[in-house]
Amino acid sequence: MYKKTVFDNGLKLVTYTMPRMQSVSMGIWISVGGRFESSRDKGISHYLEHMLFKGSKKYSCRSIKESIEGVGGVLNGFTSEELTCYFVKIPARHMISALDVLSDMVLHPRVPESEAQKERTVILEEIKMYKDLPQSYVYELLDELLWPDQPLGAPIIGTEESVRALNREKLLFFKESFYTAANIVISAAGALDEARLTKLVKRNFSGLPAAQRNTFLAVQEVQKQPQLKVFHKETEQSHLALGFHGVPRNHSLRHAIGILHVILGGNMSSRLFDQIREKRGLAYEIGTQIKCFHDTGTFLVHAGMDNLKVAGTISLILEELSKAKKNLVTEDEFKRGRDFYLGQLLLALEDTLDHMLWIGESTSTLDMVYSLESITKKVTAVTREDIRRAAQMLFTDCRLNGALIGPLETQEDSLRKNLHF
DSSP, X not given: OOEEEEOTTSOEEEEEEOTTOSEEEEEEEESOOGGGSOSTTTTHHHHHHHHTTSBBSSOBHXXXXXXXXXXXXXXXXXXXXXXXXXXXXXXXXXXXXXXXHHHHHXXXXXXXXXXXHHHHHHHHHHHHHHHHOHHHHHHHHHHHHHSTTSGGGSOXXXXXXXXXXXXXXXXXXXXXXXXXXXXXEEEEEESOOHHHHHHHHHHHHTTSOOOOOOOOOOOOOOOOSOEEEEEEOOOSSEEEEEEEEOOOTTOTTHHHHHHHHIXXXXXXXXXXXXXXXXXXXXXXXXXXXXXXXXXXXXEEEEEEEOTTSHHHHHHHHHHHHHHHHHSOOOHHHHHHHHHHHHHHHHHHTTSHHHHHHHHHHHHHHHSSOOOHHHHHHHHHTOOHHHHHHHHHHHSSGGGEEEXXXXXXXXXXXXXXXXXXX
């Protein structure tokens, strides 16, 4: 189903041919992100990602964008905790030119000093923007609680202090250290000419050095009681993020946790949406998320609520989580949650971009791609008891962390006392 090619220098190419599609999506993945950085260089992965769009050996900044967007394509990139990705989705007939642009960006960026200075200003404004958005900034506060004084708990974008200290020399040294063949996966999905793509990737990337794969520090999680961080700000509503230390991306309970997420807060049929929004009108926005990393993860509950109803809303959320620990979910919601979980995966894999992102991330992090059939088999094997076991593992006081943003000065002490199961 998926074809993986490993070249002599260790670089990997993973492809999936979708002959009925009209597009091709390609991504270049580098196994580096926020948790690979020291506090001194925090934000350098993200900074470098920005700079690779500023011009390369063959293409100017403007021609990079025009060569893709000028034929109806989409070009972008992102930096996460463990990965950096540059990707394109384009009409299939432009596959070769799109690969040439992506390759030249990653292999031969110019990183001009003048552009590095300007982009520093842009990133500093981006930092300010996130701090002005409480629904975003609350997650940064939560990460600091989950993983204090560790790279995983620091913002991917960096701090004003760390970004101001970065320069062209540091960016290029970082690139040379991490953008090596062993750290790179190229993924492609769509109406591919696999043989031609493989040949071009080999030609373009064979000169990369065959260095060792880079590593990062394992997380330390020694929490013994619930933790709460409140950022006082005059907002029209209070923003909450509850986070529980979770599981790595290949944990045996990952699919049970995925279904639990759907049942509790993954859609408009979920328990939290129904109890908090529909029945009581306490929040406009409420839901759950899952994040999984190499050696840890987190289960998140997020909500925006009336400033005067924060304590009651949090109590109701914890009550719903406790129910999942004590009682088996009903047969009906279990079936709906499982079918939604599988259905969302199936729908995503119809799109060349989503399919490319899936196989690229999986190969970069696990060095494998699960087939849809194997995932379906594992999900079908999940039981209601597995769901309860996952909830019992996650929802404990020694895993519970809460971050709040709002005008809550007078409520903080009582909120702190009541944040427990």
